[in-house]
């Protein structure tokens with residue numbers, strides 16, 4: 337399949353990230369998961385390697401590659417350390433992409449070079465206590481007053497927030513007492529009136545940082561509006577469509593991490609006098625896991641390729657995210673089964689990949705939300721005939 341999609345440049349990037357993940361992330365992955373430690377040093381190195389700004393043009397400090405390149409890098413990081421991959425993924429496709437796609441030239445020049453070099457991390461706040469799947473129910477308010485907006489409200493589950501230099505968020509824009517709809521804003525984390533909760537204690541992605549963000553009479557200049565006023569919600573939905581491809585990529589990496597651990601263990605572990613993969617009960621599991629991963633790869637690479645060709649990928653990105661994330665959960669569950677009782681212990685990597693897989697069916701739109709999007713797209717096409 338690589339032959340179908342990957343250029344020589346993609347292959348070079350894959351080999352470079354694979355080597356980095358093996359040498360730099362593998363020795364840390366277990367420990368940072370157990371201690372829930374944010375991998376500052378790894379993020380710095382990823383910045384130096386050009387991995388924190390893969391899709392942005394070189395004029396903004398990026399690597400100038402495409403969506404497929406971003407997918408390849410996230411997949412390789414995810415095979416070894418899904419937490420670190422999640423940090424880079426959220427930073428790029430959620431915390432930086434809206435600035436590149438919807439920002440003014442001044443906003444791009446101010447933030448993108450720092451984001452692309454890894455000097456600054458990006459975060460993205462859409463979810464609120466009462467606005468998750470129902471993101472349109474955003475209650476954070478931005479009241480226009482003179483040259484400023486005054487922001488009050490709260491975001492939850494904000495990845496990277498604790499270490500981000502810049503946070504992008506949505507709020508209801510109130511002008512002259514009128515609700516103008518949901519708009520997007522960009523804010524430096526040190527801004528007065530912005531505060532953070534302690535980090536959440538999570539099942540997986542434990543080395544990534546997830547927090548609530550509070551806005552209490554936070555004043556920001558009107559130049560911090562991102563994109564068109566009242567166009568914020570549409571922009572975020574567009575951002576999430578791109579994000580779904582990259583969470584699909586992380587699902588591929590997580591599934592393969594579990595699969596490769598199980599494949600190796602099945603060769604080493606003996607029962608009834610032979611390696612357990614000599615039993616059809618185990619070899620058929622491996623066959624199913626490999627097949628599911630292969631199918632998920634086709635969906636994710638194809639969605640990335642279509643996006644890079646300029647096509648609308650609302651349905652394709654949702655299909656890729658849905659199938660790849662559910663594959664990651666299924667494959668990592670079977671990886672535990674193949675490890676038997678040892679799979680239940682923290683000594684083996686299978687347990688970590690299993691825990692890291694579950695968020696993939698929830699973040700950036702749950703599986704149920706992906707099915708809503710896919711069915712809506714299918715029925716739209718049928719009904720318009």
Ligand SMILES: Cc1cc2nc3c(=O)[nH]c(=O)nc-3n(C[C@H](O)[C@H](O)[C@H](O)COP(=O)(O)OP(=O)(O)OC[C@H]3O[C@@H](n4cnc5c(N)ncnc54)[C@H](O)[C@@H]3O)c2cc1C
Nearest residue numbers: 460461462463468469470493494495698699700701702704
């Ligand atoms: C580790 C982690 C990191 C995250 N990072 C970010 C981030 O960086 N930025 C950000 O903005 N958010 C982030 N999120 C939030 C995440 O995107 C939301 O949790 C997710 O969208 C679901 O929203 P919710 O938790 O409010 O669940 P709800 O929306 O309350 O859903 C609860 C259940 O109801 C189902 N449901 C809801 N509506 C429907 C419907 N119409 N039809 C059928 N079923 C439905 C859902 O599928 C789900 O099963 C993160 C979450 C986690 C756990």
